[in-house]
Amino acid sequence: MPNPQNQTPMIALRGVTKRFPMTLANDHIDLDIFGSEIHALLGENGAGKSTLMKILFGFYRADAGEIQLNGKSITIRSPRDAHEYRIGMVFQDLNLIPAFSVAENIALFLPDLKAVLKPQEIDERINEVSKQYGLEVNPRALVSQLSIGEQQKVEILKLLLSNARLLILDEPTRVLAPHEVEALFGVLDNLRKDGYAIVLITHKLKEVLECADRITVLRGGRVAGSLLRAEATEEKLVALMFEKELSGLKIAEPKRDEMSTPVLELRGVETYVEGAGMSLKGINLQIRPGEIVGVAGVSGNGQKELCDVVLGMELCVRGEKYLFGKNLTNRPVGAMRKNGVSFIPENPLAMASVPFMTVLENMALTQTWRYARNGGFAMDWGVVKADIQQTAKRLEFPVNFYTIAKSLSGGNLQRMVILREMTHDPRLIVASYLTRGLDVQSALAARQALIQAREGGAGVLLVSEDLEELFTLSDRLLVLYGGRIVGEFKPPETDIYQVGHLMTGSKVEHVANG
């Protein structure tokens, strides 16, 4: 229910500007946030959404501009100030203390926390609020034992109990399974009815159209447009987000020989992981040339271990691994790389790049043997450049060779890694959360690159939480739960809900076998 235009906004941003070295993150942004409204902040990576909200939450200070609360100008110097003004934020990576119980985590944020804690009282308050808004969690449960969806509920509860009236959610659906997303939107709907203001940072158009009342699109640090839901269509929003029109994915029907030697074959692979990881149990998997095998699952159910086993980072304690019929069980990563295995990890900064090296140096790291000259006493940087440029042209990714990797934004870093891993005609691509952190346009290019690789006869293992992506790209879809493969489908034979339920470990009546 849109507000009448004459109402004073709960929060109004006027001319907010924030400059970082090299970039203007926010350029004179005006934004009105009303009570009883879900306000979606839409934009591609680096459009300035998160920066803007972090200014509002006191994480950054604006270089210029003012923030008004109910018409009065205020200064927010720190998240503490933001609390005072009843502004709360849920970050992308949730900020709970795993070793604490739900109640303890929430108690830390209570504005009226007494010197002596009364757990009973806190539990009651939590239960009261959680029932009201459909956010049921057990206050005594340890956060480390909760799923990501439940943790998110706790984060929201934390804000509600600390009296926040404005809730900022930074890409809340990124980590959720489809039915969890629906539940979240239900919660947000209830909150809206009670007068809360909600800001939803996202780059998923569908969600925006599903739940937002007002949509503001940021592009390059400026407001590209602000629409009410009634006026908004998918095309309009896309046009606002990007200057040029997006072309869809071009998927040619792959020619595949079901009988040919599989690119990758895992036979009864098991791993043993100490500590927080998830061990794989009895994994049987075949990827044929020209086939994309999607792996669905809530993160932490063995995806990382599966990728690591294929790459050779993790040892198989049982079972065997074949690459084109060649037994490469427990061979080192270097050997797998030389045999044409490419790897795009979920966290490009920590797992794929060396922060203080230039992009060019990073590009050579997977293939140092290929670029070494004079027995290793020199590197042929010209050839590195030429190779990468060729791929860059194909994928239409911009590349600046002499930037320090650390200074790249998350999306650009991911693009750098994708570029590198797509060069040298990989025969097997292991891609984990390929499009995480990429804006719509780059995500499209990255997916197109996978499809090209498939057409070239490469096998692809695609791990993702984005079911839509898995359904569009995969030739075969596996569901991983608790370190086991619990379902195998051909995408046309199943639907998002069936897979979603398998992902979260709930029972489904029948499992279609592809």
Next chain:
Amino acid sequence: MSQTAKTFPRVSLSNPLVNNLIRYLLMILLALLLFGIILLVTGKDPIQSYRDIFSATLGSTYGFSEVLLAMIPMLLTALAVALPARVGLINVGGEGQVYIGAAFATWGALAFQNKPAWILLPLMTLLGMIGGALWAFVPGYLKSIGLVNETIATLLMNSIAPKIVGFLIFGFWHSPMDTVKTDNFVSAARLPTFFDTRVHLGFVFALVLLALFWFIMKYTRWGLEMRAIGGNAQAARRNGIPLKGYLVTVMCIGGAIAGLAGMAQVSGFYGVLLLNFSMGLGFMGFLICWLAGGDPIGIFLMSFVVAVITTGGNLLQLTQGLPYAVINILLALALFVVLASPRFFEGKKA
């Protein structure tokens, strides 16, 4: 960019030289100023003291050659820290590696003393490096299998090495006249010296290795891979760079360089293996490497400065009647200033 200051002490080689020079000069100046105050407090004349230090070191050819001589083990032990630091290993074990290297070289000198110099010296060099490498292999291997942190292992092994040398001297090698040292080496087992000074061939070894270190890090495949490991070990491993192999090899090469320092000391400087001859050379190298931020030119400059201070300090005892320990105060001040400097310079550049 403030990048350089943040990465300290792993300053990149592409760092503008001028920047570094200014930094080192300011550091030295500040340290000298603070030390001057201490001298004043103890009733000495700081100006005169500094004049004495200067004339005893840079003021004469002989003094200068003594400085170069003192630099030799410092350059080598600093390099023995700088190389492993590039793959993220902290080698505090230079001291122990110096001892073991010296012991191996001494064995060569004593066992083959009738061989000519052109056989004996290469043999001793090789033995010294093997000794240091073996001593470093233990912590390197333990680290690579994820068992023991290399900092702790190298540090603890430092107290074992001198005891082994003591055991060898007391038990087998001591000269008939003296129980705390071996017989003097035959002249074929002595590194040749330059002109009329005591500066020996070890100086050339050190300079060549330093240049090699710079070249390998900057231009070669192995340098690239080592920097990748040092920059992000996990990513390097996922990119197919053999992590364990590098950890062990680099640690061993670091040890070998420290072992060479030990060999150079017994063969070039003393001409005899003395009990407790090193007196903290390995630690001095560690200090210098950190002062220099692991940068080869920085290592050369810092070694020079520290050599001036220690050589001049010897004289200060005579002319000013100061205990030698006071020189350690000056060195400590230098370290203190350097540790504070990144912040300082970061603020200026930002």
